[in-house]
Amino acid sequence: MIYLIFAYFCLSMVGITTMALTRKNPVHAVLWLLLLFLHVAVVYLFLNAEFLSMAQIIVYAGAILVMFLFTIFFIGAKELSKEKRYIKLWEGRLLIGLAMTAAAIVALSKIKTTFSGKYTISFIEKTGNTYAIGEMLFNEYSLAFFMVGVILLIPMIAVGVIARKLR
Amino acid sequence: MIEFLLMIIKTMIVFTIVLAHVAYTTYAERKIIGRAQARMGPMEVGPHGLLQPIADFIKIFFKEDIVPIKAEKFIFQIAPVIILVFTIVNLTVIPFSRDFILADINVGILFILASASLSAYGIILAGWSSNSKFSFLGGLRSASQVLSYEISLGLSLAAVVLMAGSLNLKDIVIAQHNTSFGMYALPQIIGFIVFLISAFAETNRAPFDLPEAETELVAGYLTEYSAFRYALFFLAEYVAMYIMAFLGALCFLGGWTLPRFVTEMLPFLESVPGIICFAMKVYGFIFLFIWVRATFPRYRFDQLLNIGWKILIPAGLINLLIVAFIKRFV
Amino acid sequence: MIPLEFYLILSGVIFGMGLISVLINRNLILVLISLEVMLAGVNLALVALSHYMNDIRGQVLALFSIAVAAGSVAVGLSLLVAIFDLKRTIDTEELKELKEEVSSD
Incomplete structure (x- = not known):
């Protein structure tokens, strides 16, 4: 059961991040980001970090994303066309990014916890x-x-x- | 399984009672404002107009649901749902009596602050997605208002948390009952006033109902809404009013308890059930909300932000300092 | 009990997606949004490690990171608005005053 819930959260977080980073309209991107932060807050509850999960919602959802929305409204950002969206020569950067991601994932999955504190x-x-x-x-x-x-x-x-x- | 069913039944009871209260708060509001302006208020439907909320409900739910053609359709439709959900979810952490609480979580106050900041999104999105100037301005005004006043609300509640030493609403009431005053409104009078003013601003009630200032903005972010989506906004506003009343009664007036010195003077009050004490305090707050609406004119927007940033936040900080000294040395 | 690796891989994936988006996006707002995604991934790893090592320092560190993120976003967005007022664009490819002229053609 707990595995099923966790699997749901993993899949939906990855899906939501993809949606957030590929939206044309910046306001929609911010809304998907809000959903991502809510999911992160629930995963914190899995990890017994109740204070942090509430702080996450108050600070990120209550302050940071509203700042984003205000800025977007202020400069009147429109929908982005595709050629204006990505940088020229994006293929090389994408490769570097993928390589760094792979390195980070391999390094993270190798971590073994030997230390155990009193908490x-x-x-x-x-x-x-x-x-x-x-x-x-x-x-x-x-x-x-x-x-x-x-x-x-x-x-x-x-x-x-x-x-x-x-x- | 039995526990699960019991939980659902309890939730249904709480929601039904609160929604019934909300329906009759609209009636009470119209009656009280009518009296304040020397007229009768609703009299036609039923004896003394008692069936008026039901008539309103039936009328508003059978109206046509209009979506403007240039609106962001999905966000336009979901904005009232967002605001209602994040308002009504607060009811789960409110302790109505010593052993009647839906979810006894350790971070109750933070939960309420978090969902208050999330329900601001409903207003911003309603304003933005309507694609109309009045709605947009109303939404932006409301967002800056709610965000500014959430700081002073948080500061006044921080003093309560510091005094009680817990973020759990139940523990706060019990800690309050054990002090000599029995309610935090007496030693923290500055904090209580800051909380009251911020509560009016947080719920967008008069005299701070600038997001829907009719004289300037038609109806603010509500302009393009009709039928039951409009009703959902109204429902959310009244539930938010009740949440603020609950919070004030719990954090400053001692919740379901009566102060020790009162019960010593009048011993028969011991036998009053806790839920009735609590309800009386909440009705007092609701009456205050309505009374203020009938009495005060609306503030200008720059005055509103000046009150928030230049008066309430410094006052909240001073209150926090005083409470820290009391906690340390008394 | 879910193994620690799952949380760490999840945080790595989220971090990586944010990183790629920072590298290839031209729009400054989207770059800032991707930075927030990266921070979410890092905080997730911190909290997961804190839980599995029975040490609360990870959560304290994540709290600091949230606080500093709020400050950095405020500065970033105000710079963005200042740039927009000056140049009427927030496209990173058009902001190249500091770039040296290359006479390649």
């Missing part, structure tokens, strides 16, 4: 996934957390500056 399923069940992430985030990764805050502040200012120059 087993029973341990997380006791405290809760969100609590465990918070504990790790604010103790071991507190400096990184502050740095991410700064990294988010800089784009905020940068976007304001770039957008103001236009007017």
Whole structure:
């Protein structure tokens, strides 16, 4: 049963990604991307990452894709014709991409997990996934957390500056 | 198998009750606004117009479903369904009483925020796919409004989560009951006001109903819709209103519990069932929604965004800071 | 229990599709969309490894990656709008001011 569900998610994610990347209309591409992110969020639930799956939906669906839609509406992107769609000399790039993908898949499938930490399923069940992430985030990764805050502040200012120059 | 059937029955009960409430909220809204404007409201259908929602329902579902010829047909048809589904799915995580909850998940508040941000897509897509200027402007306005106010809503709820130490709505109510005030609305009065104003904006209700401002935009993103697709938008708006009322009652007013000091003063209140306490708090919120609609004029769009970004977000941050200090030192 | 390899291969396939799309697309919006697909693949691998190694650091890392992705997309899209205002096009083949003139013909 679990294999069937997983097989469905694998096939539909690959299919949705294909659809998202081959649409002519950018708005349709963004909508397929939304569907892909929802599927990714469900796969996170398979992996016991409930906080991350909700964060995925809130950040990607709630913020990033709406930004895409606004940009598309703003510049008034039309449907793309085929010769305008792909770069000249795309065959060589496609080959390089396929080769890199194959290398990545081979490398990833060779990974063996030898390490095992203390956050087993029973341990997380006791405290809760969100609590465990918070504990790790604010103790071991507190400096990184502050740095991410700064990294988010800089784009905020940068976007304001770039957008103001236009007017 | 039995569990599965029980689950389906429970879901049916919840959805039926909420949809019946939605139908009679439209009636209550027309009656209350009628009273506020010194007229009677609906009186013709049934005694005191009590059958009016049913008559409206029958009328709207037998109308012709029109799709504009230049619209994106599929997206135009699916947009109201998207918004209704992502609104109504929130009912699954709401604890109506101590042991009546459909899905007791650990990230209840995040679930509600996530589906709120997804239901914004229904509005954007409805506006875009209608291929008309009024709809498009209404959709864009609504999207920027919902996104801006989701931040202040999230900040006010973050303070609640920080105080309770849990994202589970049930645990939040229990943690609330164990404090000396019994409800978070008293120590977090700033957060409660921020939540209320953001809730009005999130549900596109007056005085922030700019996406469908009749005087400027015909009917905003609803302009091209007719018949039952229009009804689905209406249904979604009222269900969203109820979701916000549930959230306010659970996170700030103590859900199905009454504060300890109240039950000590009036011991007979102990025997009131939790679901009735909860319903009373929710009806209070719904009455507030309708009352505000009858009272306040609509804001201008730049005023709306200024309130969101320059007042509510700083106020939410200050509230979060105060709550952090209370949590640490008191 | 589903083996770890399945998740990793799934994430590799999604990453690869995004990568190919980044390489061959001319439209800047589609390039940015493909970048998001690539990030989704990477995050999937991180979370899967975190689950199978009983270590929550992978999820924390994925959280950071989501946060940084939001910032990078904001900057990318605002640059896109700035380029569109300047040149009225978002075609990567027509944005070649920095390219050296090659006198091949």
